[in-house]
Amino acid sequence: MIKTDILIIGGSAGGILTATTAKKVFTDKKVMLIRKTKTVMVPCGIPYIFGTLKDAGKNRIPDAMILNAGVELLIDEVVKIDKENKIASLAENEEISYDKLVIATGSLPIIPKFINGYDLNNVFPILKDEEYLNDILNKLVNMQNIVVIGGGFIGVEFAEQLKKDGKNVTIVEVAEKCLWQAFDNKICDIAEQEMKENNINVMTGIKVKNILGNEKVEEVELENGERIKADAVILGMGVVPNSNIAKEAGIKVNEKSAIVVDEYMRTSEKDIFAVGDCAEKTCLFTNKNIPILLASTAAMEAKVAACNLYGLKYLRENKGTISAFSTKIFNKSFGAAGLTERRAKEEGFEVIVGKFTTMDKHPGSLPGTNTLDLTLIFVRTSGVLIGAQISGGESVGEMINILSLAIQKGLTANELNTFQVATHPLLTSSPIAYPINAASLDALTKY
Structure with missing residues (x-):
């Protein structure tokens, strides 16, 4: 029998970040x-295999990080999993005994x-397998x-990459807007317009009946x-937790089959933790269960779990x-x-919205400048x-972080209005029109 502590x-x-941490x-x-x-595939990089990378082998997470x-x-x-005796049975090798799982x-x-027809040849669900x-x-x-069913992030990214590869692409989304779960209508419209201008056929508010x-x-x-x-048809309709091994072991799961965890990522069983897409997610604002399955969320949960495997020595709890x-x-x-804004109102929050539109470089005549729209x-x-x-240029990626x-820190409009920033003509918006400050001021004027 193989033996390990964790x-x-x-x-x-x-899994990777839990192990290394x-x-x-x-x-x-x-x-x-x-x-x-x-x-192992970079999860968020999978769509780019089909346009930019042209080879799944270029989308690997290197094992060197683990080893x-x-x-x-x-x-x-x-x-x-035999949770009473702390033993995991393997398909090909002998059993493994553990202290923490x-x-x-x-x-x-x-x-x-x-x-109908979901199982025809050339109907492709997206599995994370090279x-x-x-x-x-x-x-x-x-x-x-190519028809892409589903207008969330995976569906939209697949549509964009397949179009870059010269395909005729149609994206079909049952909701009224693509990306509707993440954005309100204005940003959804900008995203859809970008796809349409690049000759993707965008069909929203309609169901697929048959393949x-x-x-x-x-x-x-x-x-x-x-x-x-x-x-061919790409199925980009989302994912569900892969929790069968936990359910069969008698570990508690919720109504959506996600493994129930507390704020330290502990399951219903002593010495067993769960992180990532298989684990339950709760909303920071409402404490409701929400199906937000992201690698970045998994990374945060991994650090919380890893630091608290042997008692709650590190108060790095997951607040949602x-x-x-x-x-x-x-x-x-x-x-x-x-x-x-849509979901905040549905949950009963009274909100004020601050908006600002500017250029993501200054002056706006610089090459590669993009219009930046921010809503707070x-x-x-x-x-x-x-x-x-x-929405805007590539500075959006770090600005949203x-x-x-x-x-997460509960900052206010007043604090963000006076937020001190580093700016540069080639990298950011102007210091006199920095979007976070300006959108916060817009909100303050509405109080």
Whole structure:
């Protein structure tokens, strides 16, 4: 029997960071990570295999990060957890005994079995497996008409990359707007316009009724009877927690099959933790369960779990996710953190919204300058920031991280209005029109 002190099941973002952090914090402990696949994909980089990278092998997370930290790596599959005796049974090797166990088994793509034809050839769910993804890539070479079902981040990013590769791309979203869960209508409209200007056929507010074909997909039929020619279909309808191994072991899961955890990522069973997409997520603002499954959230949870494996020595509790996102669609970047105005009102918050539009470099005549639109959402009574949305140039990526921290720390419109910034003509907006300060001032004038 193999023996270890800390066993992590799952080798993506949550598992990797749990393992490396645990080894740094508890240097005397033996740490082992076990995963099914020989290589690990960068989760958020998968769409870029199909346009920019042209090879799934270029989207790997290097094993050096794990091995150089002193973590043992085993390629195998855990098929059973015996929580009473602290033993994990493997598919190919012998059993492993552990002292502490972290489940980081991630998520699985939603397969729409309610759509006739979901199982035809060339209908592709997106699995985080290098061989599978390269197989899709090779099959798409001789295909021209691609339909992407789902207008969230994965669907939109796939549509953009496939279009860059010269395909005829249609994206179909059942909601009224693409990216509606992360953004309010203004930013959604900017994103959709960017896709349309680059000749992606964007169809929103409509369901897919059938996927048609003889053995392989030929058309996609919408609920209004319209048919779209399709050589392939990409399923970008989201993911669900991969929690079967936990459920079979008698570890508590919620109604959405996510493993129930507390703020230190402890499960219902002593000495067993869970992090990443397989673990339950609660909203920072409402404490409700929300299906926000992100690598960045997994990274935060991994650090919390790893630091507290042997007692709550580090008060780095997880107070809830704020749903921070970023993406780039052709020449526009987009970022969001916290609540949208729509959802804030649905939850009963009285809000004031500050807005500002400027250029992301100064002067605006500099090459590569982009228009930057920022919306900040504050609680009316306290002035505390609870949401932010941006579109613009590449500076959006780090600006949304600043605002994510501001939300986590409960900063107010007044504090953000006087927020001190470093600016440079080639890198940022002007200091006299810095968007965070200016949008905060706009909100203050409405109190």
